[in-house]
Amino acid sequence: MAQSTARTYRLGEIVAKLGGELVGDADIDIRRMATVESAAPGDLCFVTHSKYLHQLRGTRASAVILARAQRNATKLPRILCDDPYLYYAQAAALLSDEERPSPGVHPQAVVETGAEVPASATVGPFCHIGRGARLGERVVVGPGCTIGEQAQLGEDGRLGPSVTIYPRCVIGRRVLIHAGAVIGADGFGLAPQAGRWIKIPQTGRVVIGDDVEIGANTTIDRGALDDTVIEDGVKLDNQIQIGHNVRIGAHTAMAACAGVAGSSRIGKHCAIGGAARIMGHIEIADHVTIAATTFVTKSIRNAGTYSAVLPAESEREWARTVAHLRSLERLAKRVRELETRIKPKKRKR
C-alpha cells in the first residue's frame, strides 16, 4: 500500500541507532539490505554462520554485519554484534521504512453510522466498516476489507487487502493481518439429530492481543460460547486454521498450514512447525516445539521437541518399508515362536 522511501543511511548512523561495533569507514552510504550473493554497491549484507563466511570473498556489498568473533573475516567495512540475524532484522526495518499511506477514508469506502474511525486512520477503497466498529489511531485498512459490527482494531493495526473481521471481534495494538485472512467466522459446532446436523450458534468472539501477525488466508474461528484467544506477540503464518475456543499462548509462532482443532490450549513460547496439526481439547505446555507435519493427539505436559515426521524415501524403498510395517504382526509372531523353541541361556545352566 506504500512505496519504500529512498532514504539512505551512512554506516555510522546505523550503528548509532542500532548499536554494535563499527570497523571501517563510517561514511559510506547504505541504501538497503541484501544477501551476500546478490548484494550490489550501496548494500549491507550479513553472515549468520561461520560456514557462510567464504561467500564474502566475491560479494559486491559495501558493508557486512558479522558476529564479534568474525572481526577479521573480511576487509569490508563491517558491523560487529552479538546476533547478526537479529541485527539484520533491525537494520532491514530501518532501511525499508515504509511510507505510511495518507490518512483518511477513501470516498469509495462505506463507514456505517456509529463506527469510530479516527482522523489518523487510513481506510482503503471498497472497505465496509460496520455499525459500532472502532478503529484505533493510525490504523491502516487495505482495499476491500470488511470490519463487522462492534469489532475493534487497536492502534497502529494494519490489514492487507480483502481481510474479514467478523462482528464483535477484538484485536489489539500493532497487529498485522495479511490479505484474505478471516477472523471470527463461525466455529464448526454441530449437534447430531436423527442423522442430520443441527447448527450450534457460535456466539463467542475472537480476542487477539498486541503485536500479533496473521498470515494470508489464515482463518481463526469465533468461540461457541466463550472466546477464542490469541495472546500477545503470537505469529501465525499463512493458511493456518484455528478452531473455536482455542487459546494460543503469548509469543508462540506457528508456520504455514498448521491447524489447531477446537478448545485446545497451546502454551507460551511454543514453535509449531508447518502443516503440524493439534487435536482438539488438549493442552500443550509452554516452550514446546512441534516438528512440521506432526499430529499431536494428546496433551503435552513438558517442554521439549515432539515429532512424528516420516521422511520421504524413494518409492521402491518406501514400498518395502510399508510392506514390512504391514507384516509386523507376523514378524512378531515368528519371533515369539522362535523364543518358545529356544530356552533362555540362564535356564540352560
Added chain:
Amino acid sequence: MAQSTARTYRLGEIVAKLGGELVGDADIDIRRMATVESAAPGDLCFVTHSKYLHQLRGTRASAVILARAQRNATKLPRILCDDPYLYYAQAAALLSDEERPSPGVHPQAVVETGAEVPASATVGPFCHIGRGARLGERVVVGPGCTIGEQAQLGEDGRLGPSVTIYPRCVIGRRVLIHAGAVIGADGFGLAPQAGRWIKIPQTGRVVIGDDVEIGANTTIDRGALDDTVIEDGVKLDNQIQIGHNVRIGAHTAMAACAGVAGSSRIGKHCAIGGAARIMGHIEIADHVTIAATTFVTKSIRNAGTYSAVLPAESEREWARTVAHLRSLERLAKRVRELETRIKPKKRKR
C-alpha cells in the same frame, strides 16, 4: 452483519418451545447460553457428561440443561431432556436469534442486467451480481461478494464477506457460506504435451443441495465436464478443498483442512476428520468415519472407522522408532536367518 437481539426468555417459555421437563422456577429470565464455568446470572448452561457435573457446584448460571438421569445433580432450576447437547444447540439458536439485516441492494453494489434479486434479499456493498444470476427470497449477501453469471442461490441463503460463486453454479436453500470461500473455480485439469501442460477447460458446474454449510476460505472446484456435487445437509469446515467432479453424500461432515481429490465419491452420513485427505477416483461407502490427518488411498466399501494416525512422540523416542522402521528389512532378514537355524518343533520329532 446483524446485531444480536436483546430478547430474553423465561425458562418456562424455553421449555414450552423446545420440550423437556422443567424442574424449578419457570419464571426466571434467561438472556443467553453460557458454559458452566463462565456463566453469570441470567445465563443458561448445560452439562453433557456426568463427569462434568462437579463443575456445577461453583456455577453462577441461573439454570442448567441436564440429562434426565441427572435430575438431582443440582438444586438450580433445570431442564431435563434426552440429549443436553442437542438441547443446547436448539436453545442457543432460540436465544441468539439474529436480527435480519434490512432487505435491499446497497447503492454501492453492482447488479448486472438480467440478474434476479427479490425485494426480500439483502445485497451488501461492493457485491457484483453477474448477468442472469438468480438470488432466492431472503438471501443475504455480505460485503464484497461476487456472484457469477447465471449462478443461482436458493432462498434463505447467507454469504459472508468476500465469497466468490463462479458462473453457473447452483446452490440450494438455506445454505450458509463463510468469508473467503470460493465455489466453482476451475478444477485442476491438465494434459501433458511434450513436457508442457495443456489446460483442459472446466465446463461443469458446482451443484450444492439444501442446508449445506461451507467454512471460511474453503474451495470447491467446478467439474471438468460433469458437475461437482455437494448433497443436502453436508457441513464443510474451513479451508477444505474439494476437487472437480467429486460427489459428497448427504449429511456428511468434514472438519477443517480436509481435502478430496478429483472424481472421488464420498457416501452419506460420513465424518471426515480434520486434515484428512481422500485420493482421487475412489469411493467411500456411507457411514464411514475417517480419522483426522489420515490419507485414504483406496475405496472403502464398508461402514466403520479408518485411520493412519501417527501420534507425536518426544523427538528422541520418535527418532528411535524411525530408525527401527528403516531397518525393518534387516530385522526381518535376521529373523529368517534364525528360523533356518532352528528346526521347527514338529520336525524335531
Added chain:
Amino acid sequence: MAQSTARTYRLGEIVAKLGGELVGDADIDIRRMATVESAAPGDLCFVTHSKYLHQLRGTRASAVILARAQRNATKLPRILCDDPYLYYAQAAALLSDEERPSPGVHPQAVVETGAEVPASATVGPFCHIGRGARLGERVVVGPGCTIGEQAQLGEDGRLGPSVTIYPRCVIGRRVLIHAGAVIGADGFGLAPQAGRWIKIPQTGRVVIGDDVEIGANTTIDRGALDDTVIEDGVKLDNQIQIGHNVRIGAHTAMAACAGVAGSSRIGKHCAIGGAARIMGHIEIADHVTIAATTFVTKSIRNAGTYSAVLPAESEREWARTVAHLRSLERLAKRVRELETRIKPKKRKR
C-alpha cells in the same frame, strides 16, 4: 465473467483445426465435449483407455475421440489420434471458447495515478489498481481485486475475483489466477530476541513467468531480500502455500494443498502430489514426482518418485500396526537376544 459462446463446429472442422483422422460423417454438428456416460446428441466424447471402451455401447454422443488402435471399437463417427486425452483438452478449448468480456475499466473501479491500464484491458468493479501498476494488453481483472503499487501483470493475464497482488510483484504473460489467491504477502521472517519475535521486513518480490496457473486461495509469499520465483508453465492448484525465496522450476505441477517452505528450490518438470510438503532450504532435482501427502525433509538429487504415504486401514488393524511400531525397540532386542543364544551356522562347523 463471460458466457460461453453457442458456436458449434462440424466434426470435419474440428479435425481440420486439430488434426487426427476422421472416420464417419464429417458434417455432424458438435456443440460441446461430454463424458461418455452423460453425453447427449451433439456432444463429442473421448475414451483414453481401452478398458473404458465398453462404455461406448450405451453412449448417446454424436462422435468420439479414440486412439488410432481403437479404430473399430465403435460405429460412431470418430476422430482417431495419438493421444485422446490431449485431443480432448484441445477440442474442449475449441468448443468452450469463452466470450471475452468487453474491455474497459468499470466505473466502480479505482485506478490510481500513474497506473497503466491499456484500452484492451478489462477491469471489474471494486478493483483497486495501485500507483505505478502496469497491466498488459487484454488483461482481465475480476471484481474486487487489488493490484499493489508498481506491480506488473503481463498481457492476456486473467485474475478471478478477489485476487490480491501485493506491490512490486511481477507476473508474466497469459497467467491465470483464480479467486482469493494472494501473491506477495510477507514471508514468515522472524528473529528471536529475549523470548519475543522481531519481524524481518520482507523486501523481495514474487516474480512469476509466462503461462502459469494459480489456484483459488493459493498464497505465494514475497522474498525476504531476494525474490520468490515461479518459472514459466508452472501449474499450481488450490490452497497451495509457497514460502519466501522459493523457486519452482518451469513446467512443474503441484496439486492442491501442497506446501513449500522458505528458500527451497524445486526443479523443472516435477509433479508434486496433493498435500505434499517440502521442507525449507532444500533442493529437488528436475523430473521428480512426490506422492500425495508426502513430506520431503531433505534434498532429492535424482529424478524418480518419492513417497512416505501411509494408507488408511480399519481402525483396529491400524491400532495393532501402531502398537507394533511402538514396540519395535523391544522386538529388535528380542531378536538380538535370540541371536546370542544361537551360534551362526558357519561357527557351528
